[in-house]
Structure formats: C-alpha cells, structure tokens
Amino acid sequence: MMLAATPVEDDLRHLCDRIGGRPTGSRACDRSVDWFLEKFRQAGADLAWTEPFPVPHRWEGDRTAARVVTPEEAPLDAVAMPYSATTPKGGLERDVVFIGAGSAEEFERAGARLRGALLLLDSKVLVTFEDLFGDYLRMPAIMQRAEAAGAAGILVVGARDRHLLYRHIATFGWPAPLPMAILAREDGLRLARMAQEGRVRLRLEVAARTGPAYRSRNLLAEIRGRDRPEEIVLAGAHLDSWDLGTGALDNGANCAMLLDIARQMAALGTRPRRTVRFALFTGEEQGMFGSLGYVRAHRPELDRHAAVAIFDIGTGRFTGFSLGGREDLRPQVAGALRGVEGYGAGRHTADAFVGTDNYDFLLEGVPNLVASQAQANYMENYHASSDTFDKADLRELKVNGAIAATLLWGLAESPERPARQGRAEIAEVMRRTGLADQMKTFGLWAEWEKKERGRPD
Numbered sequence: 001m002m003l004a005a006t007p008v009e010d011d012l013r014h015l016c017d018r019i020g021g022r023p024t025g026s027r028a029c030d031r032s033v034d035w036f037l038e039k040f041r042q043a044g045a046d047l048a049w050t051e052p053f054p055v056p057h058r059w060e061g062d063r064t065a066a067r068v069v070t071p072e073e074a075p076l077d078a079v080a081m082p083y084s085a086t087t088p089k090g091g092l093e094r095d096v097v098f099i100g101a102g103s104a105e106e107f108e109r110a111g112a113r114l115r116g117a118l119l120l121l122d123s124k125v126l127v128t129f130e131d132l133f134g135d136y137l138r139m140p141a142i143m144q145r146a147e148a149a150g151a152a153g154i155l156v157v158g159a160r161d162r163h164l165l166y167r168h169i170a171t172f173g174w175p176a177p178l179p180m181a182i183l184a185r186e187d188g189l190r191l192a193r194m195a196q197e198g199r200v201r202l203r204l205e206v207a208a209r210t211g212p213a214y215r216s217r218n219l220l221a222e223i224r225g226r227d228r229p230e231e232i233v234l235a236g237a238h239l240d241s242w243d244l245g246t247g248a249l250d251n252g253a254n255c256a257m258l259l260d261i262a263r264q265m266a267a268l269g270t271r272p273r274r275t276v277r278f279a280l281f282t283g284e285e286q287g288m289f290g291s292l293g294y295v296r297a298h299r300p301e302l303d304r305h306a307a308v309a310i311f312d313i314g315t316g317r318f319t320g321f322s323l324g325g326r327e328d329l330r331p332q333v334a335g336a337l338r339g340v341e342g343y344g345a346g347r348h349t350a351d352a353f354v355g356t357d358n359y360d361f362l363l364e365g366v367p368n369l370v371a372s373q374a375q376a377n378y379m380e381n382y383h384a385s386s387d388t389f390d391k392a393d394l395r396e397l398k399v400n401g402a403i404a405a406t407l408l409w410g411l412a413e414s415p416e417r418p419a420r421q422g423r424a425e426i427a428e429v430m431r432r433t434g435l436a437d438q439m440k441t442f443g444l445w446a447e448w449e450k451k452e453r454g455r456p457d
C-alpha cells in the first residue's frame with residue numbers, strides 16, 4: 001500500500017518549496033512543526049501534539065563576508081560555521097596564515113605568526129561517510145589549538161567541489177571561541193596559494209543572531225496500540241534543517257515518509273498490538289536537543305519504549321539497521337523485516353556512533369535503531385545549498401516507506417521485546433563500539449560521566 005500513489009511527494013514538495021530551510025529557532029522551523037501537526041491530524045492519527053524543550057544557545061546565521069585586501073582586492077564566497085563567534089561590524093582585517101591540515105606539528109611550526117591571524121585550514125573533498133566523520137572529529141582539537149595560539153579566527157577551505165557552500169558544525173550547540181567560516185573550495189585554494197607566496201590580509205565579517213537559551217518544539221503523533229497501548233515503538237526523524245538549502249534529503253524526506261506511514265496505518269482499520277509513536281524532532285542539527293528533551297520529558301515512560309527507530313540519511317535505499325551496539329536486537333529486527341526481505345534491507349550492524357537522534361535513547365538504554373542507507377546523492381548535497389526537493393529520489397523514498405512501515409509494524413506486534421539496559425550495560429556498549437572515544441572527542445563525555453545526560457543507574 002505504501003508503494004501505491006500517496007501524497008508523500010506533495011508533502012515533501014510543500015515542506016521544501018513553501019516552508020524551505022528551517023534551522024531550529026527560525027520562523028520556518030515553527031511553521032514546519034505547525035504544518036506537520038495539522039497533517040498528522042488529517043492523516044487520522046489518534047493523537048498529535050507538540051512538546052517544548054530547551055535549546056541552550058541561539059545562533060542564526062546572518063551575513064558572512066570575506067574579502068582579500070592585500071596584495072589585491074578580491075571578494076571570496078564564505079559562509080559562517082554554526083555557533084561561530086561574530087566579528088565587530090565591518091569585520092576584522094588580519095593576516096592570513098595557512099595552517100595545512102591543522103596538526104599539532106603544523107601549529108608548532110607556525111609559532112608566533114598565528115597570534116592575531118586568521119588561520120586557513122585545508123580540507124579534503126568529502127566523498128564518504130568516513131570522510132565526514134573524520135572532518136567532524138578533527139575540529140575540536142583544531143579549535144583548541146587555534147584558541148591557545150591566540151588566533152583571531154579560522155577559515156576552512158571548502159570540502160566540496162564546484163563552489164558549493166554548506167553549513168558545517170564544529171561544536172555541539174555551544175558557542176565557538178572564535179569566528180569560523182567556510183570558504184568556497186576554489187576561493188579557499190586560491191587564498192592558500194596566495195598565503196604561501198607572500199603576505200595576505202583579509203577582511204572577515206561574520207554576523208549572526210545569537211542569544212541565550214530558548215524553547216523549540218517536537219511534534220508527536222500516535223497510532224494507539226490495540227492490546228498494549230502503554231508500550232511504545234517510536235519512529236523518529238528530525239524536521240529541522242540548515243538554511244542554505246531546503247532540507248530535502250536532510251531530513252525532510254524521512255519526515256514525509258513517517259507521515260505517509262501514519263496515514264497508511266490509520267487507514268488500515270486494524271491496529272498493531274503496541275502503540276506506534278511518531279516523533280519529528282527539532283534541534284537535531286544543533287546538538288540533538290529535541291531528542292534529548294524528549295527523553296527527559298518521558299523518562300517515566302522509557303521502560304515501556306519497546307524500540308526506537310531513527311531515519312536520517314536522505315532517500316538512498318535502506319540497506320539494514322544500525323543496532324546501537326546491541327547484537328541482542330538482531331533476531332527481533334530481522335523477524336520484523338521478514339515480509340520485505342526482497343528489498344535488501346538485511347545488513348544490520350551492531351555499531352554505535354554520535355550523529356543523530358538515537359543518541360539519547362542509547363544513553364538511556366532504550367533499544368535503538370538507525371536506518372543505514374545507500375549513500376546515493378546524500379553526501380554531495382549534505383548541509384549544502386543544493387539540498388533541495390529535486391534531489392529526492394521519490395521512488396526509493398516510497399520503497400523505504402514500505403520497509404520502515406513493515407519494521408514498525410513488526411516491532412509493535414512482536415511477542416517479545418528486548419530489555420532496557422542499565423548504566424553498566426550502556427557503558428559496556430560505549431566501550432565496545434568506540435562510542436566512548438567519540439563522546440570524548442566531541443566534548444560529550446563529561447555530561448554522561450556526571451550523570452547529567454543518560455541513564456543515571
């Protein structure tokens with residue numbers, strides 16, 4: 001039924017073209033929450049509601065401008081990194097120092113020249129998910145070195161070909177110590193050549209609307225279970241996006257898919273044993289604050305969350321599910337997917353990573369899955385001005401909808417359900433999968449260790 005004509009295409013087009021890019025805290029983000037609330041009601045969900053949650057710091061990108069002033073005037077295309085510090089109005093004019101890949105040795109070699117300078121950091125072109133993770137993982141140490149060296153700001157050579165601009169985050173929702181901007185790759189490479197040839201001065205202006213903590217909203221909707229309505233299978237996707245594109249692949253497509261599944265389930269005339277709850281989170285791009293807000297607000301209910309499945313990688317075909325480090329989930333997931341075995345979504349992996357809205361469920365010990373997807377055109381448009389409706393593969397999106405619906409129904413029907421883990425078991429997952437190391441690199445370890453985030457017992 002998911003494969004027949006459904007409004008999923010119209011829904012995604014409306015979200016992308018009429019509402020557009022929707023960073024958390026923006027008017028467009030609010031409008032997208034209200035629009036989906038109405039759509040889930042129209043779809044026949046038994047309940048649909050919104051819940052507020054706090055986002056610790058406001059940062060909305062405004063103007064970014066970069067211009068070489070010495071040896072010759074030359075404008076460069078640049079875009080601020082989210083949570084970048086702002087510059088004084090009119091910008092700062094500083095020498096540019098090329099810092100290569102930003103290793104400790106390169107910083108040491110550059111020495112005192114870094115004080116008060118704008119550092120220019122090289123990048124490799126992003127091709128794979130490994131490249132992307134590598135790029136995220138290198139930034140915290142580079143920011144620290146730059147700050148320690150007394151630099152005035154960081155410029156990054158764009159990691160995308162053909163002048164593509166994109167938002168690339170370097171902190172998990174906390175203000176960065178310095179102004180930081182990405183230069184269009186060709187402009188960045190030109191600047192690197194010039195800076196290695198002789199003295200280059202550059203004027204950088206970063207404007208952003210910044211502010212203290214504020215509230216955003218998650219959208220929740222339910223198809224109530226017939227037999228154990230208090231037990232929940234949660235299907236989640238984040239609705240917020242960055243602002244240069246219109247958030248089609250990341251992650252409007254999967255939001256439209258979940259709405260389509262709710263619509264088809266409501267039309268079935270029969271209900272699954274457990275409740276299927278749909279969650280469209282916001283605050284994901286800033287640091288997964290929507291799903292964090294959800295687990296905090298629903299902590300008394302978490303024991304009754306049979307499973308959580310998150311969808312966040314565009315419209316490439318599902319290849320299987322990441323099991324959040326839990327091999328014990330494999331039989332149940334494989335069983336739930338039996339009806340769609342021919343679609344090739346059977347390669348499940350017992351890995352765990354920091355990257356999307358399953359994170360806080362994992363930290364709470366709730367069985368959690370993330371859909372693995374064929375890369376397709378996801379990486380080339382990731383967080384970029386090119387992430388627009390025309391990039392969505394609607395045929396694959398519909399096949400994915402059929403797979404996801406089968407999984408959710410199967411999990412909601414399954415006679416057994418895997419247990420919630422306690423703190424010691426969660427810690428063991430973190431150690432075994434390398435998640436602990438990622439958390440340390442990203443500065444997320446202390447809040448787990450101090451029991452401010454995650455299951456305390």
Ligand SMILES: [Zn+2]
Nearest residue numbers: 238250251312
């Ligand atoms: Zn995403």
